[in-house]
Amino acid sequence: MRQHHDMGGLPAGPVARQEHDYALWEKRVDALMMLLSQRQLLRVDELRRNIEALAPDAYDTMSYYERWISAITQTLLQRGVLTSDELGRAMAEIEAREAGR
Amino acid sequence: MSAVEPRFAPGARVRVRRADAPGHIRTPWYIRGQTGEIERLCGAFPNPEELAYNRPGLPAQPLYRVRFRQRELWPDYAGPAADTIEVEIYQHWLEPAR
Amino acid sequence: MSSDVHTHDPAHDHRHGHAHPPHAEAPERLSYYQVMEIAVRELLIAKSVFAAEDVRRAVEAMDARDPAQGARVVARAWTDPAFRARLLADGTAAVRELGYEMATFRLLVVENTAKLHNLIVCTLCSCYPRMLLGLPPDWYKSRAYRSRAVREPRAVLKEFGTVLGDDVELRVHDSTADMRYLVLPERPAGTEGWSEERLAALVGRDCMIGVTRCHV
Structure with missing residues (x-):
């Protein structure tokens, strides 16, 4: 079965010459990938596999670095570097902290 | 690093296997089942299909650049006959062709 | 907290076209x-x-890391034939001479001539010579570019204002694995005797991806 990310040759509209300056959080996601990869805690092909595992509609609507952080997190869960519980608690704390700012 | 022996020399005609393997595959769909010519051997690299599951991917697979004629890939290709496309393909996806 | 943190506007993380006032009351969620x-x-x-x-x-x-690094490589190749030969033979080693490391990837430099034009795409994801050119532009990662650059590359080039004659071979490179690609554009006519620095200023990112040609 052709996978959703494997799109070479499919019909599509004109190339929108869109660009944006990457935001700090996007650069940090990129930095996480590089640092984890240097420490052998993540391989680029694991990252890609986890991006490819996204549902087609998520793949299309998430931004590039949203796909990346989602896939980095999946890899760290699969490898046992992080657990869902610690991530869930940390994310709730961060939201509370940010809401109080 | 252990590596598989290269089977193909530059200029050899090769066919990309028309396989529908599950997992993380770096052989694009549009090129499967197509015939082209070895442009060069790039070296041997751990198999990404294994790396994707955090396994070593060894022995390493020879990686080639394979050149295809655009008109053979797309029946409705609009450009001249000389137009080509080159794709990096690991050896285990290739078989000899005439 | 509430479930609306999961809703997502795909455009929202793109930088806004306006500048925020220095003391915006409520920072964006x-x-x-x-x-x-x-x-x-x-x-x-x-x-x-x-x-x-x-x-x-x-x-x-x-x-x-930004395209100025790639431009420096191109300008050096235009002015130093021995460097150009080394660059085409082994891109990874040649750019190291200028202080650029490709990390785990190998750099393959493909040369445009009067009879051959090269175009780079990654149909499966977004492989790009980021060690040399920095992060890729959004359009390079878009569905439209990734889908169409292999099947109707001349139409895609036209959208970038690049029209190739039928006597020019267009060679598309689908960057699927361990190589990273840099297009060495043709040196524009009328630049004879120019310094390397002046030449480098002509070389934009897009001509090193192959969607445009380099112009004076």
């Missing part, structure tokens, strides 16, 4: 994935996988 990034980063720092300083340095290194 972080998206679900921005919160995830902070959580992952802070947890990994707490576990001493790396330090905050490492993240800062990695971001700085990324900011330092």
